[in-house]
Amino acid sequence: MTTPIIEFKNVTKKYDDTLVLNEMNFTIEKGKFYTLLGPSGCGKTTILQLIAGFTDITSGRILLNGEKIDHLPPNKRPINTVFQDYALFPHLNVFENVAFGLRLKKVSEKVIVKKVEEALAMMNLSGFINRDIQAMSGGQRQRVAIARAIVNEPDIILLDEPLSALDLKLRVAMQNELRQLQRRLGITFIFVTHDQEEALAMSDEIFVLNEGEIQQSGTPIDIYDEPINRFVADFIGESNIIAGNMLSDFKVVFAGKQFDCVDQGLRPNEAIEIVIRPEDLVLTEQHQGKLQVTVTSQLFRGVHYEIFAVDSEGNDWLVHSTKKASVGDTIGLEFNAEDIHVMRLDESEAEFDKRLEAYEVS
Known part of the structure; x- marks a missing residue:
């Protein structure tokens, strides 16, 4: 079995009395693209700082290639960081910014020139080698920051929201690069x-974080298609999240109707929430769909219409469709059993027994 390049074992981080990371456990494998995803304050930047050695853990262990790294200062770790503001030296040109780490290591000038030229070529910056940093655009500076990180040939590169300052078109281009x-x-x-x-778009694996804990980890497809709870479903993409009950294996009730689904293994009549993505809903004539909804508003998004509607039970629905609808119309919504994703609720045994008893009486 291959040793993970990074392991977090029951890692807790506090700043004074504020808990930032709560007994976190995860592994990072070599050669993959990982993304830490979550809202501001969820702990994702703190994880980078701990891996880089910029701050210390409160408790737990962090391993690098199977060895504890608590004692290693940042400059002794085979890790480089690309910061949100790039942290370039404004008084140095492109070449010297990229060469900075190599000079600290006292690498020979011949090797420095070779490595810097190779790193800049990878970032399509060969013609900018003597350019003043302050004369470069945001996208060009970002490439310089990445070149400075890769020139040291680290085992790990940490990237702390490096694309956030770029305009949308450049940001998408840099994601691919x-x-x-x-x-x-x-x-x-x-x-x-x-x-x-x-x-x-970018990841081999995503860790979705909230309030200092990993809510779910997996491939982008896993995270999007099989969200584990309401937070993940709501945070990753747009979702219709509707309360319901698991009638039995492969049978679910929501919006006042019974539907076939592909889920099983839950308790009879267990309270659940179902998720259906807006793009999985197909507009039909009123009486042809599995659900009937009334259109309340509509926005044109270029590649599709964003249609808002409500059903007879008062549930709000969002539909992405290339078809146009009219506000006030009652339309049908069609979907497949595979489009229904069932999420368990955090319900105690006592709550379940009480609700089940009421259900059986009715």
């Missing part, structure tokens, strides 16, 4: 973002 660069180099990338689309 970063992903291709990681695959070409085979270096482990750990990327921090609060942008769900960015995480889905």
